Amino acid sequence: MQAHAALEAWTHCMTSDPNKITSTWSGPNVCNYTGIYCAPAPDDSTIFTVAGIDLKNANISGSLPEDLGLLTDLDFFHINSNRFTGPLPENFTKLAYLYELDISFNQFSGPFPQVVLAIPSLRYLDIRFNNFAGDVPSSLFDLKLDALFINNNKFQFSLPQNFGNSPVSVMILSNNDIKGSIPSSVAKMKDTLNEIIISNTGLTGPLPQEIGYLDKVTVFDVSFNRLEGELPGTMQGMKSLEQLVLKHNNFSGVVPTSICMLPKLKHFDCSNNYFHGPFPKCPFIKRKHNPGKFMGF
Numbered sequence: 117m118q119a120h121a122a123l124e125a126w127t128h129c130m131t132s133d134p135n136k137i138t139s140t141w142s143g144p145n146v147c148n149y150t151g152i153y154c155a156p157a158p159d160d161s162t163i164f165t166v167a168g169i170d171l172k173n174a175n176i177s178g179s180l181p182e183d184l185g186l187l188t189d190l191d192f193f194h195i196n197s198n199r200f201t202g203p204l205p206e207n208f209t210k211l212a213y214l215y216e217l218d219i220s221f222n223q224f225s226g227p228f229p230q231v232v233l234a235i236p237s238l239r240y241l242d243i244r245f246n247n248f249a250g251d252v253p254s255s256l257f258d259l260k261l262d263a264l265f266i267n268n269n270k271f272q273f274s275l276p277q278n279f280g281n282s283p284v285s286v287m288i289l290s291n292n293d294i295k296g297s298i299p300s301s302v303a304k305m306k307d308t309l310n311e312i313i314i315s316n317t318g319l320t321g322p323l324p325q326e327i328g329y330l331d332k333v334t335v336f337d338v339s340f341n342r343l344e345g346e347l348p349g350t351m352q353g354m355k356s357l358e359q360l361v362l363k364h365n366n367f368s369g370v371v372p373t374s375i376c377m378l379p380k381l382k383h384f385d386c387s388n389n390y391f392h393g394p395f396p397k398c399p400f401i402k403r404k405h406n407p408g409k410f411m412g413f
C-alpha cells in the first residue's frame with residue numbers, strides 16, 4: 117500500500133505526460149505499472165516490492181514528492197531525459213538499498229543535492245545536464261561511488277584535497293566552474309580510475325606529477341582549461357591510456373617522446389597550446405601547425 121500511495125502522490129506532482137506513460141498507473145497492483153519494476157523484498161522473498169523505476173526519455177514534467185521516500189526497497193531510480201524541476205526529496209535518505217540514481221538531462225535546480233550524501237548503498241550518481249548551482253561538498257569524494265557524473269551544471273567549486281579518496285572508475289566534471297588545480301591526491305585513484313574528464317572548467321596550474329600513477333586510466337581529458345607548464349615526464353606510467361586530450365590550454369615546453377610510446381594510445385590531441393619542437397614522431401597521429409600555438413597531433 118505504501119508503494120501505491122507514493123506513486124499516486126507522484127502522479128499528482130506531474131504536470132505533463134505527453135506520451136501517457138503513467139496512464140497505466142491505477143489500481144493497487146503497482147507491479148503492472150509502466151516503468152515500475154518489482155522483485156522479492158530484501159527481508160521477505162515471498163513478497164514482491166518496488167525495486168526499480170525507469171522512466172527515461174518519457175518527456176514528463178513535474179516534480180518529485182517526499183512520498184517517494186516510502187519506496188524503501190528501491191534499488192534503482194532512472195528518470196533521465198525528462199523535464200522534472202525542483203530539488204530532490206529529503207526523504208531519499210530512507211532509500212537504504214538505492215544503488216543507482218540517474219536524474220540527468222532534466223531541469224532540477226538549487227544547490228548540490230545534499231541528500232545523496234546520506235544514501236548508504238549509492239554507487240552510481242548521475243546528475244549531469246541540470247541547473248544545480250553553487251558549491252560541491254568535499255564529502256562527495258568520500259562516497260563509495262563507482263561512477264560520478266556532475267557535468268553540465270552551474271557548480272562553482274575547487275577540487276578538494278580529499279579528491280583522490282573517490283574510488284570511482286568513471287568521473288566527469290566538465291562544464292562547471294572549477295577553481296584551482298588537480299590535487300596530487302589524484303594518485304590515490306590509481307587502483308580504480310578508468311576514465312576522467314574535466315574539460316571546460318577553468319582549471320589552472322600544472323598537471324601534478326602524480327598522474328603518472330594512473331596506470332589503469334584509458335581516457336584522460338582536461339581540454340579547454342587554463343592549465344600550464346610542461347607535461348610531467350611521469351605520464352609514461354599511464355600505460356593504459358587510449359585517449360589523451362589536452363587541447364586548448366597553456367601547456368608549454370617539449371612534448372615528451374615517451375607519450376608516443378604509450379602502448380595503447382590511439383588518440384592524442386594537444387592542439388592550441390604553446391609546445392615547441394622538436395616534436396616526437398607519432399606514426400599513428402597526424403600533426404598540424406598554427407601560428408602562435410602548436411596545433412597538436
